[in-house]
Amino acid sequence: xxxxxxxxxxxxxxxxxxxxxxxxxxxxxxxxxxxxxxxxxxxxxxxxxxxxxxxxxxxxxxxxxxxxxxxxxxxxxxxxxxxxxxxxxxxxxxxxxxxxxxxxxxxxxxxxxxxxxxxxxxxxxxxxxxxxxxxxxxxxxxxxxxxxxxxxxxxxxxxxxxxxxxxxxxxxxxxxxxxxxxxxxxxxxxxxxxxxxxxxxxxxxxxxxxxxxxxxxxxxxxxxxxxxxxxxxxxxxxxxxxxxxxxxxxxxxxxxxxxxxxxxxxxxxxxxxxxxxxxxxxxxxxxxxxxxxxxxxxxxxxxxxxxxxxxxxxxxxxxxxxxxxxxxxxxxxxxxxxxx
Amino acid sequence: xxxxxxxxxxxxxxxxxxxxxxxxxxxxxxxxxxxxxxxxxxxxxxxxxxxxxxxxxxxxxxxxxxxxxxxxxxxxxxxxxxxxxxxxxxxxxxxxxxxxxxxxxxxxxxxxxxxxxxxxxxxxxxxxxxxxxxxxxxxxxxxxxxxxxxxxxxxxxxxxxxxxxxxxxxxxxxxxxxxxxxxxxxxxxxxxxxxxxxxxxxxxxxxxxxxxxxxxxxxxxxxxxxxxxxxxxxxxxxxxxxxxxxxxxxxxxxxxxxxxxxxxxxxxxxxxxxxxxxxxxxxxxxxxxxxxxxxxxxxxxxxxxxxxxxxxxxxxxxxxxxxxxxx
Numbered sequence: 326x327x328x329x330x331x332x333x334x335x336x337x338x339x340x341x342x343x344x345x346x347x348x349x350x351x352x353x354x355x356x357x358x359x360x361x362x363x364x365x366x367x368x369x370x371x372x373x374x375x376x377x378x379x380x381x382x383x384x385x386x387x388x389x390x391x392x393x394x395x396x397x398x399x400x401x402x403x404x405x406x407x408x409x410x411x412x413x414x415x416x417x418x419x420x421x422x423x424x425x426x427x428x429x430x431x432x433x434x435x436x437x438x439x440x441x442x443x444x445x446x447x448x449x450x451x452x453x454x455x456x457x458x459x460x461x462x463x464x465x466x467x468x469x470x471x472x473x474x475x476x477x478x479x480x481x482x483x484x485x486x487x488x489x490x491x492x493x494x495x496x497x498x499x500x501x502x503x504x505x506x507x508x509x510x511x512x513x514x515x516x517x518x519x520x521x522x523x524x525x526x527x528x529x530x531x532x533x534x535x536x537x538x539x540x541x542x543x544x545x546x547x548x549x550x551x552x553x554x555x556x557x558x559x560x561x562x563x564x565x566x567x568x569x570x571x572x573x574x575x576x577x578x579x580x581x582x583x584x585x586x587x588x589x590x591x592x593x594x595x596x597x598x599x600x601x602x603x604x605x606x607x608x609x610x611x612x613x614x615x616x617x618x619x620x621x622x623x624x625x626x627x628x629x630x631x632x633x634x635x636x637x638x639x640x641x642x643x644x645x646x647x648x649x650x651x652x653x654x655x656x657x658x659x660x661x662x663x664x665x
Numbered sequence: 666x667x668x669x670x671x672x673x674x675x676x677x678x679x680x681x682x683x684x685x686x687x688x689x690x691x692x693x694x695x696x697x698x699x700x701x702x703x704x705x706x707x708x709x710x711x712x713x714x715x716x717x718x719x720x721x722x723x724x725x726x727x728x729x730x731x732x733x734x735x736x737x738x739x740x741x742x743x744x745x746x747x748x749x750x751x752x753x754x755x756x757x758x759x760x761x762x763x764x765x766x767x768x769x770x771x772x773x774x775x776x777x778x779x780x781x782x783x784x785x786x787x788x789x790x791x792x793x794x795x796x797x798x799x800x801x802x803x804x805x806x807x808x809x810x811x812x813x814x815x816x817x818x819x820x821x822x823x824x825x826x827x828x829x830x831x832x833x834x835x836x837x838x839x840x841x842x843x844x845x846x847x848x849x850x851x852x853x854x855x856x857x858x859x860x861x862x863x864x865x866x867x868x869x870x871x872x873x874x875x876x877x878x879x880x881x882x883x884x885x886x887x888x889x890x891x892x893x894x895x896x897x898x899x900x901x902x903x904x905x906x907x908x909x910x911x912x913x914x915x916x917x918x919x920x921x922x923x924x925x926x927x928x929x930x931x932x933x934x935x936x937x938x939x940x941x942x943x944x945x946x947x948x949x950x951x952x953x954x955x956x957x958x959x960x961x962x963x964x965x966x967x968x969x970x971x972x973x974x975x976x977x978x979x980x981x982x983x984x985x986x987x988x989x990x991x992x
Contacts, residue, residue, distance in 0.1 A: 380755050405828050459743050471829060474840045481819070482826040489802035490760040498740040505748050512756045523819050524757065524810060529799045534785030542799045544817060549764075549803040551796060554828065564734075567743055575740045577733040 380514035387413040388440035408483035408519035429455040463560040478543030478552035480526040487527040763797030
């Protein structure tokens with residue numbers, strides 16, 4: 326089977342028949358009449374039809390050592406979604422990065438998605454066009470895999486995706502370059518042997534907050550009602566290189582802050598707050614213990630002294646006269662008035 | 666870095682110009698303030714000053730701001746080399762802004778600057794933005810796909826392997842159903858609780874009304890029996906509706922005041938339902954709680970002995986007989 330695949334050109338009828346047999350075995354229940362050519366209304370065209378697969382893209386998806394379960398699942402999900410992908414064993418981190426190019430060549434792949442985990446916390450992703458082409462390094466964040474129960478959509482394994490890009494990708498040269506790279510990597514070639522002939526899901530790449538957001542939706546109805554399938558992640562561009570996994574830097578993201586710096590900043594801020602509190606406490610202590618001025622004389626004592634003429638002191642020797650109240654006794658009390 | 670007066674002197678000897686002295690002072694100042702100035706030796710500084718690069722006064726070293734590579738030409742060149750011109754069918758790519766938001770009544774497909782830049786922190790808005798972008802793509806792509814003969818709907822009997830296994834989809838379905846059930850249950854429980862409260866209130870009211878009626882009837886009958894009234898109106902039942910209404914109105918006003926003070930205090934102390942059994946333990950908090958200590962009461966020695974015995978003490982038999990005899 327693999328031998329047939331490797332031979333280029335002029336495959337002829339032999340390979341085609343072999344493929345067809347396998348395809349029939351895969352689909353249990355699909356009647357075989359639908360495969361044979363006559364394209365009337367909803368016949369299913371076979372994915373491989375006499376060597377029409379021309380766009381030979383192969384993506385190598387693998388990782389370095391020290392990845393965690395989420396990354397591993399993400400890789401597996403990407404391999405599931407992309408039938409034109411190949412897997413490889415984990416690369417030892419001792420080897421330099423350009424070794425990846427050799428691995429790609431061995432596997433006969435011309436694109437590569439390489440995941441690198443540092444400190445068991447940060448995940449970096451390299452996307453490269455293998456022999457000479459450009460490559461880019463990203464920091465991956467907010468990973469959600471296919472297996473999350475909130476992603477309720479589903480799609481055919483190996484169906485071709487629609488790719489949807491934000492118009493912002495055309496505005497800047499680095500994003501235009503990245504767009505081309507994504508298109509070539511993520512789009513499944515037409516008539517790929519492992520692909521399904523239907524288009525039932527769509528990838529979206531959007532730029533927000535200077536990062537690239539990736540989403541995958543299933544197309545349910547013809548009126549464009551969508552459900553998310555997953556996986557989903559956010560890419561933060563670090564650098565774009567001219568060569569594959571090396572070469573001169575074409576673009577460096579000025580807004581990128583490495584996760585170490587980010588963590589360090591948080592720690593410094595916390596430390597600064599603590600130090601400030603301590604300083605304030607020390608100042609208070611000093612104030613309390615320092616010698617205080619003895620205020621025996623009040624300098625503001627005469628502010629409110631308003632000299633006024635003295636009144637003569639009058640001592641009453643007789644009782645005061647009784648006062649007559651001017652209450653009108655004829656007027657009834659309020660309650661009585663109300664009662665009436 | 667210590668100012669080295671040894672090096673100053675040969676400099677003085679070499680050039681005895683006014684400038685030179687100024688430069689020395691400046692060097693001293695400069696060297697005092699900048700300790701990282703080890704790269705620029707004195708000779709270099711002299712030369713720089715002589716050629717007019719340095720000016721008299723304080724010269725402070727600043728860091729050059731870090732330059733980020735942005736090789737636009739290089740990128741364009743790279744893109745030109747790298748891009749492949751394939752028919753649309755091969756790549757299935759579309760670039761478009763999000764579809765118009767029916768719910769928020771946006772106008773037209775022209776992305777307004779306010780709407781164009783989505784706020785990444787507002788989760789809902791952001792996800793809706795992505796969703797609408799995908800929708801716009803799908804709407805545009807479907808006619809193109811049908812033109813190329815690629816189907817998006819698969820026939821009913823087309824069974825093929827899916828990205829997520831059937832087992833997984835079952836799990837998802839179960840989770841959704843369970844969420845819905847929980848919601849429904851909580852709704853039902855709330856409604857039931859409300860009903861029960863209401864029902865109890867109604868029941869209590871009815872009982873009270875009946876008791877009041879009974880009492881009124883009994884008093885009316887007694888009065889007739891004792892000869893106080895000779896009217897038999899009480900037998901006709903409730904005819905005094907307008908009069909009753911005012912009584913009811915005042916009763917409602919009384920009921921509106923809510924539970925009386927005793928009830929309130931007890932509620933406050935013991936709570937509204939919940940765990941009742943373990944409430945009066947000696948915990949740290951209850952032990953340290955001295956809010957119910959009344960110094961007056963605690964320190965009053967003796968005082969009234971419960972109002973001097975019982976208040977409503979019933980008089981003895983002889984006294985009662987005497988009283989009866991008198992009346």
